[in-house]
Amino acid sequence: MASRLNSKIVIVGGGISGIAAAQRLVKAGFHHVRILEATSRCGGRIKTGRLGDSLVEIGANWIHGPSQENPVFCLARQYGLLEPEALTPENQAMDIAGHPPWVPAFYSSSGQKLNAEDVVPAIELFAELLDQSSEFQNQKGEPFPSVGDFICTQVRQQAEEKWKDTDLATKSLRLCMISNMLKVECCVNGAHSMNEVGLGAFGQYKTLPGLDCTFPGGYEGLIKNLMLELPDGLVTYNMPVRCIHWNNSERTDNPVMLECDSGEKISADHVIVTVPLGYLKMHHSTMFQPPLPLHKLHSVQRLGFGTNNKIFVEFDVPWWDAQCEVIYLVWEDEDDMVDQFPDIQRSWIKKLFGFTVLKPTERYGHVLCGWIAGHESEYMETLSEQEVTQAVTQLIRRFTGNPTVTPTRILRSQWFHDPWTYGSYSHLGNGCSEQDLDNMMEPLPPKGSQSQPNQVLFAGEATHPCYFSTVHGALLTGWREADRLISYYSSINPSEAFKSKL
Ligand SMILES: Cc1cc2nc3c(=O)[nH]c(=O)nc-3n(C[C@H](O)[C@H](O)[C@H](O)COP(=O)(O)OP(=O)(O)OC[C@H]3O[C@@H](n4cnc5c(N)ncnc54)[C@H](O)[C@@H]3O)c2cc1C
Numbered sequence: 492m493a494s495r496l497n498s499k500i501v502i503v504g505g506g507i508s509g510i511a512a513a514q515r516l517v518k519a520g521f522h523h524v525r526i527l528e529a530t531s532r533c534g535g536r537i538k539t540g541r542l543g544d545s546l547v548e549i550g551a552n553w554i555h556g557p558s559q560e561n562p563v564f565c566l567a568r569q570y571g572l573l574e575p576e577a578l579t580p581e582n583q584a585m586d587i588a589g590h591p592p593w594v595p596a597f598y599s600s601s602g603q604k605l606n607a608e609d610v611v612p613a614i615e616l617f618a619e620l621l622d623q624s625s626e627f628q629n630q631k632g633e634p635f636p637s638v639g640d641f642i643c644t645q646v647r648q649q650a651e652e653k654w655k656d657t658d659l660a661t662k663s664l665r666l667c668m669i670s671n672m673l674k675v676e677c678c679v680n681g682a683h684s685m686n687e688v689g690l691g692a693f694g695q696y697k698t699l700p701g702l703d704c705t706f707p708g709g710y711e712g713l714i715k716n717l718m719l720e721l722p723d724g725l726v727t728y729n730m731p732v733r734c735i736h737w738n739n740s741e742r743t744d745n746p747v748m749l750e751c752d753s754g755e756k757i758s759a760d761h762v763i764v765t766v767p768l769g770y771l772k773m774h775h776s777t778m779f780q781p782p783l784p785l786h787k788l789h790s791v792q793r794l795g796f797g798t799n800n801k802i803f804v805e806f807d808v809p810w811w812d813a814q815c816e817v818i819y820l821v822w823e824d825e826d827d828m829v830d831q832f833p834d835i836q837r838s839w840i841k842k843l844f845g846f847t848v849l850k851p852t853e854r855y856g857h858v859l860c861g862w863i864a865g866h867e868s869e870y871m872e873t874l875s876e877q878e879v880t881q882a883v884t885q886l887i888r889r890f891t892g893n894p895t896v897t898p899t900r901i902l903r904s905q906w907f908h909d910p911w912t913y914g915s916y917s918h919l920g921n922g923c924s925e926q927d928l929d930n931m932m933e934p935l936p937p938k939g940s941q942s943q944p945n946q947v948l949f950a951g952e953a954t955h956p957c958y959f960s961t962v963h964g965a966l967l968t969g970w971r972e973a974d975r976l977i978s979y980y981s982s983i984n985p986s987e988a989f990k991s992k993l
């Protein structure tokens with residue numbers, strides 16, 4: 492009889508979702524669990540790198556909403572990976588709704604430091620409209636196809652009235668600031684343009700309370716600690732899976748067969764697929780035999796998966812104020828509210844909204860992190876490090892009005908050109924709904940077909956109904972799919988359910 496002791500489970504992908512699934516299955520008494528990972532390391536989009544002597548995060552940086560309900564926070568606390576400040580009740584209770592209260596500075600393309608009073612009204616209006624964008628959930632139809640369309644239309648309507656006593660130059664500057672905020676949101680959402688982020692389902696994404704915090708010893712510490720709970724040899728590295736043959740009625744003992752790039756064939760009772768949505772978009776047609784059912788395929792295509800990259804820039808001496816935490820670069824020729832640049836080769840750098848400041852200075856020295864999303868970001872990845880350095884140096888010299896500012900070192904991420912990811916993280920594109928995420932997580936064979944049990948299960952960031960695009964979302968989906976198998980074996984083998992509860 493099928494049981495936890497002899498059931499073979501293969502997990503495709505060793506990111507946080509795959510590791511979380513393995514950890515839970517092993518804990519529940521499954522003996523034949525293995526992870527096949529395409530690369531030579533685990534962690535996937537959790538990836539800590541080095542800039543000189545400092546640790547920098549190439550992938551995930553923050554725990555978004557670090558509080559009791561966040562499993563990443565709870566694990567990081569348990570493993571002792573967080574600073575005392577992050578653990579305080581005050582920090583956990585802070586409700587920032589996804590927008591940390593960073594101390595900002597604003598620079599303009601004519602080399603001026605801007606007065607906050609001039610641009611803050613634009614930021615407040617933008618924040619208000621972004622909040623409203625979440626309120627079209629469960630309404631019949633959406634008044635605009637995208638968050639970008641909604642925000643720009645509203646700004647055009649309201650700015651006239653709201654800022655009627657403001658001089659023309661300041662009014663124009665505020666519209667330029669709106670362009671900047673749109674670029675920020677492209678980074679937050681991992682989208683090319685806010686015109687590609689659907690309005691109807693924007694409220695689907697949920698935040699947790701807590702002031703976002705980081706891992707002083709690197710995010711990969713979380714992966715290392717989780718791996719210590721797994722038996723040695725559970726992960727096979729450099730083992731990309733090429734095709735998953737499922738629904739194999741001839742060999743009822745092992746209904747699934749995985750074919751690896753190496754030519755190796757591995758049979759299994761269950762497969763948990765955790766590859767990124769970007770990879771699925773690119774390879775679904777060769778990855779599944781028989782192919783994905785149409786409703787699932789359409790959701791893979793409809794959901795958005797865009798690029799957000801970081802460019803770390805180090806200086807000998809800072810050109811920003813000591814208390815500054817985020818620097819916005821406002822182009823004075825962008826009062827038409829734009830967040831995309833067709834003339835990519837010449838204008839790609841205009842998509843970089845600005846920099847966050849790595850703190851504390853004692854740990855990092857004087858390091859900024861530039862943020863750039865979309866096709867402009869994908870183009871940036873094709874340039875040499877030298878070309879990127881030159882563009883960023885020119886940009887900073889222009890906005891500071893200081894022709895001598897020179898970075899000492901630079902390091903950028905290249906998530907679009909990562910063949911196992913093809914981008915950064917997922918968002919709900921035009922016309923998407925909650926149903927698309929439900930379809931993403933639905934196991935094969937699909938509902939309604941007679942054959943049980945589930946053969947192919949789906950986890951990963953892009954399969955979480957409300958925490959997609961995050962580490963905690965990814966972790967929860969790994970646990971969810973492990974639980975699906977655990978409850979299946981409990982239902983066919985109640986005595987084992989009893990044993991595992993002991
Ligand atoms: C720049 C950037 C910044 C981010 N910042 C944050 C942040 O601050 N906070 C936050 O919560 N989240 C952040 N995220 C998102 C977060 O990193 C991801 O949501 C999460 O790590 C995804 O985990 P996963 O297990 O779903 O996928 P992944 O980590 O991508 O794991 C998938 C694994 O599958 C492997 N794989 C792919 N194809 C195959 C194949 N054919 N065969 C075998 N293996 C394969 C890959 O190599 C990879 O290891 C960020 C992401 C990026 C890119």
Ligand SMILES: *[C@@H]1O[C@H](CO)[C@@H](O)[C@H](O)[C@H]1NC(C)=O
Binds near residue numbers: 738740781
């Ligand atoms: C799965 O196999 C059964 C039995 O051979 C067949 O009837 C069914 O059409 C197959 N499903 C898919 C999606 O290929």
